[in-house]
Amino acid sequence: KQEVTQIPAALSVPEGENLVLNCSFTDSAIYNLQWFRQDPGKGLTSLLLIQSSQREQTSGRLNASLDKSSGRSTLYIAASQPGDSATYLCAVFSSGSARQLTFGSGTQLTVLP
């Protein structure tokens, strides 16, 4: 059974700092990995999707990497802003018989002005 872990659970940084969020998964048989943002009481906003054949994806100040063999992904946020404050969720789409998304527990990010 796929398990997804995110470290740290919470992170607080001053505005302008670069930061890295970590995600690890136990089963490397995946189709893709996705990073989401969730604001309090809201749904999910998809940030980046990395296919299993890809190593990284970039969108603006965000860069996500994927090392499938080691079961790891990172989300790099450059020049953080208070508006980046949210919970960031990592989700893995497994290629086994389950073929479903498995979510990590998230990292709650607070960017201090």
Place this chain on the structure above:
Amino acid sequence: GAVVSQHPSRVICKSGTSVKIECRSLDFQATTMFWYRQFPKQSLMLMATSNEGSKATYEQGVEKDKFLINHASLTLSTLTVTSAHPEDSSFYICSARALDSWETQYFGPGTRLLVL
């Protein structure tokens, strides 16, 4: 991009009543829809997978008689929480998978359920 809506966005009900939540794919057809539950400060847990025209597949530990799922068309799935109790209070999120994009799920905005 593909849009998924949920209705209602928030509902408060008395213990013992039933609540229906709708999930609609607005601009695409979804053969498969997923229902998730999220407790405060926790991640999304898959409750069930529904395919249009067939019975839903429930995850282990999810009571199918309590959480009734109907996927009557390619654009609509409903989740009915029957005889709701305070412990059912949670954030319910649906997602939909398009016919031609089986690796991608589009998420709805969620429904906050509070059972008094």
